[in-house]
Amino acid sequence: MEISALHQKLDVVTAVILGPEDDFSSLEQAVMDLKELFMEASRLNPEAQINKENLLLNTGVAIGPKWAGMCVDDVKRTKRFISGLDKAIQEVRSSKTKGPVHIMYTGTGPFATLVWPLLSKYTPEELQLVLLEVNTVSISSLKHLIKAFNAYDYIKEIYHCDASNFEYTSFNEDIDIVLIECLQHALMREPQVAITYNLLPQLRKDVILIPEEIxxxxxxxxxxxxxxxxxxxxxxxxxxxxxxxxxxxxxxxxxxxxxxxxxxxxxxxxxxxxxxxxxxxxxxxxxxxxxxxxxxxxxxxxxxxxxxxxxxxxxxxxxxxxxxxxxxxxxxxxxxxxxxxxxx
Structure with a gap:
């Protein structure tokens, strides 16, 4: 699919996702369309064995690309995280006198699901991304996605790392929002807690943490x-x-x-x-x-x-x-x- 067609589709689904939640069937369809868009652009093959394999870390499990991609299917999770991030971006922009909003997104999976739709709303001059992901295959899919959308100008840095022990020294003072979504119910299995305790002290005291509270x-x-x-x-x-x-x-x-x-x-x-x-x-x-x-x-x-x-x-x-x-x-x-x- 051509870049312009990809962006047009992304514009449509993003508008629905950021809209009211009262028409759930339309929202559900938009999320399905978003996943279809991701699958095509990222070239992720969910049935390949390598994409089903989890990584066992000292602080929890990093789920395989297939399972990370399936998180899109959780409609309310997808909608509310994207909407919440959008509101956080708006809050930063309302008080920031110059320069883009910088987001550190940890645990992007293959699609960077929770921020990607917002590329249809903000320009690279308004939004810059620092992406952290531990799974090599997910990073490969993410790079295909960036290429398919010609989104290079949005990407400040990509790190292949375990975020629970990652030392960030590049643009600490620039980060306005840190988005960490490496979790399951009851904070089981995945390293959300360890990552949060590692990254937050490295960033500005006024950085916005998403989720704000669990x-x-x-x-x-x-x-x-x-x-x-x-x-x-x-x-x-x-x-x-x-x-x-x-x-x-x-x-x-x-x-x-x-x-x-x-x-x-x-x-x-x-x-x-x-x-x-x-x-x-x-x-x-x-x-x-x-x-x-x-x-x-x-x-x-x-x-x-x-x-x-x-x-x-x-x-x-x-x-x-x-x-x-x-x-x-x-x-x-x-x-x-x-x-x-x-x-x-």
């Missing part, structure tokens, strides 16, 4: 109410989920508060004990870790909105023995995530 909560879920709410939309059943307590938070303030610690200490997160009232346990069906993601301002993902916010089930309360609460701790390792134990 919180993990011990929650109780009433499945009967959930079913009624999803079937009828009756607000009477909208309280099917109760967030009892936040047990882990990832945001700028938390990272800054631990910045004086050495690398071993910084990842020694506190154990959290949450007491659960007996009557609440009796009324609900599931004990879970739920995820809330504040991407930027009002662009957010809540429980069940996305694969990123699917609950991590800790116990089926209908079959479990009596309990008093749960103890949790977030662990950074080659298999990061929440570890938990039931308090009897």
């Amino acid at each position: 919180s993990l909560n011990v929650s109780l879920i009433d499945m009967d109410k959930k079913g009624e709410y999803e079937e009828t939309g009756n607000e009477e059943y909208s309280d099917f989920l109760e967030e009892v307590d936040c047990v882990f938070r990832l945001d700028k303030q938390t990272v800054a508060g631990r910045s004086a610690l050495n690398r071993q200490e910084v990842f020694n997160f506190d154990r959290r004990e949450v007491v659960l009232e007996e009557d609440k346990l009796d009324r609900n069906d599931l004990l879970a870790i739920t995820t809330d993601i504040k991407i930027f301002k009002d662009e957010q993902l809540h429980t069940y909105d996305s694969g990123l916010t699917a609950p991590l089930i800790l116990a089926d309360l209908n079959n479990a023995q009596k309990m008093k609460g749960v103890q949790t701790q977030y662990i950074v390792s080659n298999q990061p995530g929440i570890v938990s134990s039931i308090i009897r």
Whole structure:
């Protein structure tokens, strides 16, 4: 496809993605069209074995290009991250007197999905990208994408690196927004936490972090109410989920508060004990870790909105023995995530 045709298609899908979310079928189609555009321009062959292989890092799993590309399919995730990034760009531009907005995008995958549609809205004089990706095949696909769209002028730098230990020394003071999207639900498996703790201290204090905040909560879920709410939309059943307590938070303030610690200490997160009232346990069906993601301002993902916010089930309360609460701790390792134990 010619460059002009690629840009025309990108213009169309971007307009829908940045538009209202009320027409979900149109939004879903736009996201499908965006993925089709990516597949053609990047030359990614999802069935090639090399594109299915994950990389095992010291701080988590870097998923293979096929799986990274499939993240586009999560419609609300794609829409809200792109919309949130767009709002962050607008905020920086409103206060910046000169020069482009500089974005560091970590974990681009093969498509740089969360920023690429915005190339149809901003010029290279308005937007510059520093791209970080650990997978060699993803970088190759990304370079095909850049060539197909003739987007070279947008690219300040591309680094093939593990962002959890990458030392950035080139344009630290230029970065206005750092976008890190290396995560799964409950911050499991992928190195989002390690990357955030590594990169943020290297950048300006006023840098915008996207997502702004990720919180993990011990929650109780009433499945009967959930079913009624999803079937009828009756607000009477909208309280099917109760967030009892936040047990882990990832945001700028938390990272800054631990910045004086050495690398071993910084990842020694506190154990959290949450007491659960007996009557609440009796009324609900599931004990879970739920995820809330504040991407930027009002662009957010809540429980069940996305694969990123699917609950991590800790116990089926209908079959479990009596309990008093749960103890949790977030662990950074080659298999990061929440570890938990039931308090009897």
